[in-house]
Amino acid sequence: MSTVIYYFSSTGNSLYVARELQKIIPDTELRSIVDALHENTPTVNAERIGFVFPMHYFGLPMQVERFLEKLTIMESPYIFAVVTCGVPYWGRPFIDMEKILSTKNCRVCGKWYLRLVSNYIPYRDIAADWRISVRAWLAKRKIKKIAEAVNNIDNHDTWQILRKICADYHERWKESQSQIDDNFQCNKEKCTACRLCERICPQENITCQDGYPIWHHDCVECLGCLHICPVQAIDYGEITKGRKRYRHKSVKPVDLLHTLRN
Ligand SMILES: Cc1cc2nc3c(=O)[nH]c(=O)nc-3n(C[C@H](O)[C@H](O)[C@H](O)COP(=O)(O)O)c2cc1C
Ligand code: SF4
Ligand code: SF4
Structure with a gap:
């Protein structure tokens, strides 16, 4: 069963997760969202399609949003998404993603947050080394579970709390x-x-x-x-x-x- 995972990553968390999933999910190709955005009509034809990217201001990174709008998806694949972040559950990345993909008659079957390290240092400093190690250990275990679920084509939902406030923050960020x-x-x-x-x-x-x-x-x-x-x-x-x-x-x-x- 063929799988394509699209990733967006500026400090490596999401790239690491995409690579770990690739090791466990057979026949998986990784594609950079930034590279794919340079194509005139990015198109994907695979039985499973994954998206791995960071949470930005409680929602989708701007480039990921643009890419999802531009992407042509062939057939009816199993779609999953992993959103890396510092604080999970606050936000609405999956809602925003589904809104775009629903216009292409697709739905996101597997949704997971993955807590790693927040790189948003204008807000606060990078976590202490011991905290980074603990989160890395927990993340590795969760990645295995995600990969198992993807291999089994399981549905998986997740919390997305304070959706309205998060949407307002996100929109103000994009406007700036x-x-x-x-x-x-x-x-x-x-x-x-x-x-x-x-x-x-x-x-x-x-x-x-x-x-x-x-x-x-x-x-x-x-x-x-x-x-x-x-x-x-x-x-x-x-x-x-x-x-x-x-x-x-x-x-x-x-x-x-x-x-x-x-
Ligand atoms: C502009 C910006 C906004 C962010 N907003 C959030 C957020 O709302 N919630 C959160 O938990 N982490 C937030 N983060 C932290 C990243 O989501 C987190 O560090 C992510 O794992 C980075 O992934 P990467 O290394 O693949 O880029 C933000 C980071 C940036 C740069
Ligand atoms: S600002 Fe930093 S990364 Fe940019 S050119 Fe100078 S040393 Fe290199
Ligand atoms: S923060 Fe802005 S200027 Fe810096 S690498 Fe990202 S998009 Fe480019």
Whole structure:
């Protein structure tokens, strides 16, 4: 039985989960949502289709929303989704996803949150190492259960609480898109002109001029640039100064780049 898993990931949590599922679910192909968005008419024809991505502001990352709208789904596959997050259940990613997929006569049969580490450091610092280890251990067990359910084509639902408040937050966030990257700043004394920030950006929203990044107001706030910078030259206003940066320990920086991947 063929399976395609689409993933979106800026600090590696969702990529890690997609890779772990691929190890357990036979005949599984992984596809990057960012790469697929570059296709004119992304199309998938598989018996099982999975989507693995982070929760952004209690809902879908903007790029995932655009991709679901653009995707053509052939036949009537079993569809499942795994949403990685710092705090599960608060939010409505699956409701928003189903709304889009219902226009293509598809429904999401398996829905799971997977708690890992929140990379949203404008809100608070990265969790302590011991907490990251505990969550990693629990996540590994849950991934096995998810894979078993997918292998058995089981239905699985999950809580999605405070839907109305979460929808309002999410909509306000999307409306602020053109101003989001006004918050980013680069410390030129620290920057080594490595251009990793430019290469990780899923929106091609960064260009390096004289070696330093410039943001062009088409940001989806994935925070990839902020976390990948090896010398912590990028900050989000003053609030992220002194806070840790994050990447899932099994994922290399090169795995997260979108241009000049090799
Ligand atoms: C813009 C943004 C908003 C986020 N909003 C939430 C949220 O509402 N709830 C939550 O639990 N985590 C939130 N997070 C944290 C991520 O969902 C979490 O760290 C995720 O596992 C990151 O996956 P990735 O490493 O594959 O990008 C947010 C992260 C970002 C960048
Ligand atoms: S500018 Fe940074 S935060 Fe915005 S989309 Fe690009 S990588 Fe993500
Ligand atoms: S990733 Fe950091 S060091 Fe590299 S170019 Fe961007 S800001 Fe400079």
